[in-house]
Amino acid sequence: MEAKQWTVQIYITESGDDTQARAVLSTGGTAESDSVIGRGxxxxxxxxxxxxxxxxxxxxxxxxxxxxxxxxxxxxxxxxDLAGPVTR
Structure with missing residues (x-):
């Protein structure tokens, strides 16, 4: 069994009464699709x-x-995208 490690980094900025956060998930790959970003x-x-x-x-x-x-x-x-018809 292969162990995988994904990393989430959270970046927080404050401006007056507003606080913004960006959570970045990195799966360790090099493609753009190997990260997902959430905002709050x-x-x-x-x-x-x-x-x-x-x-x-x-x-x-x-x-x-x-x-x-x-x-x-x-x-x-x-x-x-990846699930195609099942062939028997």
Missing amino acids: IARRNPMDRPIPEIGDELAASRALEDLAIRLHDVAADDIV
């Missing part, structure tokens, strides 16, 4: 206390959720 954003309500960690957590979780949906879509597209 969090906006602090001006009435809330400024706690940057909460914005980081929300934006990162939303980026990971978006990444999961995009990865699922890639798999579904592969199934459609």
Whole structure:
């Protein structure tokens, strides 16, 4: 059995009350299709206390959720593209 390692890196940027996150999944290949990117954003309500960690957590979780949906879509597209009629 071959062990594979995929890596997810999360990049977070803050600007005022907005926090943006980008989650990048790399499967280790060299083709453009060997990575999938998810994005998330969090906006602090001006009435809330400024706690940057909460914005980081929300934006990162939303980026990971978006990444999961995009990865699922890639798999579904592969199934459609690669599954042909079964011959007997």
